[in-house]
Amino acid sequence: MYGAPLSKNAKKIMLLGSGELGKEVVIEAQRLGIETIAVDRYAHAPAMQVAHRSHVINMLDGEQLRKLIEQERPDLIVPEIEAIATPVLVELEQEGYRVIPTATASRLTMDREGIRRLASETLKLRTAKYAFADSLEELRAGVAEIGTPCVIKPIMSSSGKGQSVCRMPDDVEQSWNYAMEGGRAKNARVIIEEFIHFDSEITLLTVRSVSGTTYCEPIGHIQKDGDYIESWQPHAMSTQQIEEAQHIAKTITDALGGYGLYGVELFLTKEGVYFSEVSPRPHDTGMVTMATQDLSEFALHARAILGLPITGIRLLTPGASYTLKADQEQTNYTISGLEEALSVSNTQVRVFGKPETKVGRRMAVALSSADTVEEARKLAKQAASALKVNYE
Ligand SMILES: Nc1ncnc2c1ncn2[C@@H]1O[C@H](COP(=O)(O)OP(=O)(O)OP(=O)(O)O)[C@@H](O)[C@H]1O
Numbered sequence: 001m002y003g004a005p006l007s008k009n010a011k012k013i014m015l016l017g018s019g020e021l022g023k024e025v026v027i028e029a030q031r032l033g034i035e036t037i038a039v040d041r042y043a044h045a046p047a048m049q050v051a052h053r054s055h056v057i058n059m060l061d062g063e064q065l066r067k068l069i070e071q072e073r074p075d076l077i078v079p080e081i082e083a084i085a086t087p088v089l090v091e092l093e094q095e096g097y098r099v100i101p102t103a104t105a106s107r108l109t110m111d112r113e114g115i116r117r118l119a120s121e122t123l124k125l126r127t128a129k130y131a132f133a134d135s136l137e138e139l140r141a142g143v144a145e146i147g148t149p150c151v152i153k154p155i156m157s158s159s160g161k162g163q164s165v166c167r168m169p170d171d172v173e174q175s176w177n178y179a180m181e182g183g184r185a186k187n188a189r190v191i192i193e194e195f196i197h198f199d200s201e202i203t204l205l206t207v208r209s210v211s212g213t214t215y216c217e218p219i220g221h222i223q224k225d226g227d228y229i230e231s232w233q234p235h236a237m238s239t240q241q242i243e244e245a246q247h248i249a250k251t252i253t254d255a256l257g258g259y260g261l262y263g264v265e266l267f268l269t270k271e272g273v274y275f276s277e278v279s280p281r282p283h284d285t286g287m288v289t290m291a292t293q294d295l296s297e298f299a300l301h302a303r304a305i306l307g308l309p310i311t312g313i314r315l316l317t318p319g320a321s322y323t324l325k326a327d328q329e330q331t332n333y334t335i336s337g338l339e340e341a342l343s344v345s346n347t348q349v350r351v352f353g354k355p356e357t358k359v360g361r362r363m364a365v366a367l368s369s370a371d372t373v374e375e376a377r378k379l380a381k382q383a384a385s386a387l388k389v390n391y392e
Pocket residue numbers: 128151153157158159160161163193194195196197201223225226227228265276277284
């Protein structure tokens with residue numbers, strides 16, 4: 001039971017992080033008559049453009065974060081990125097605020113160490129071998145222990161920022177410097193992971209709601225430099241692989257708890273399924289569900305966090321997504337080619353409206369459906385290739 005947005009009985013959600021994923025969550029929440037507040041580190045972020053109001057703060061600054069939450073008093077605090085002062089969210093939860101899915105889930109997934117130790121050491125899930133390092137010297141020792149090739153990532157980063165593959169011991173210094181430039185927080189800690197030669201990788205979207213735990217059909221994807229380029233649904237898997245994937249997803253999401261949609265990232269190998277990481281929120285590769293499912297991952301997240309039932313998730317058609325990325329840093333840009341992209345059959349485009357481009361920044365995505373995944377992938381790629389970022 002709640003009133004109209006902006007009225008005294010409104011139900012308010014506050015998004016911490018306001019990128020392309022949050023923009024769709026805001027749209028879905030508004031379809032249910034929710035008042036939405038978008039927060040991020042910069043103005044005119046995508047979700048801010050559709051929310052009722054917005055704030056620009058440094059979300060890694062606990063004082064600023066607490067002050068804003070106490071001023072707005074949202075019913076639900078909905079983290080949309082990792083880089084947030086999560087200890088403050090833990091305190092606020094103890095004081096009676098609701099954090100989605102839980103403050104502990106956002107604290108543990110804020111950095112790669114918390115979630116990796118939970119998955120591997122506490123829950124005994126199969127993961128790549130790993131070590132941590134706080135300095136170049138420790139990194140050399142970590143690489144010697146794990147062996148090459150290995151993957152080196154800042155413990156707090158996303159979309160592949162600061163991530164590199166270290167192919168031989170001589171690469172260590174370059175990987176260290178790259179990680180130091182790419183990390184989100186000024187934290188000089190990295191994870192070293194054994195390189196897994198997987199056959200394919202998937203995201204298993206897993207929803208925890210008042211109706212229980214439900215899984216979407218698996219989403220296959222291809223990543224380049226640690227960031228997703230292309231995804232499709234459903235990804236062909238054996239019954240045994242599906243069972244193993246769902247078991248891992250259930251184990252990790254039960255441990256993290258709460259209501260909401262999780263993106264469980266898994267590697268499929270000959271030796272079995274590996275847990276890679278988990279987002280306690282909609283996943284970038286899951287944007288494909290806007291073209292494939294009756295309820296997209298964003299609609300599912302909105303329903304779940306509001307405590308509303310989810311009686312089933314229907315895959316209506318195979319589909320695919322393909323991203324458009326910028327390759328320069330500019331404040332003035334245009335996107336061209338929409339006419340051509342939308343001439344591709346069964347295709348939609350989402351333009352995020354980010355105010356600036358950066359090298360490798362995702363600016364839009366093409367979404368296509370077809371009778372087969374192969375055909376959908378071709379269409380989405382064709383549409384995305386027609387789009388172009390132009391700079392002044
Ligand atoms: N140990 C590994 N072995 C092989 N490939 C890996 C490994 N770790 C990461 N990768 C590759 O890099 C991609 C990105 O890694 P990861 O998901 O850890 O980074 P991220 O920055 O958290 O990305 P995102 O925020 O987009 O999920 C993976 O999807 C996979 O393709």
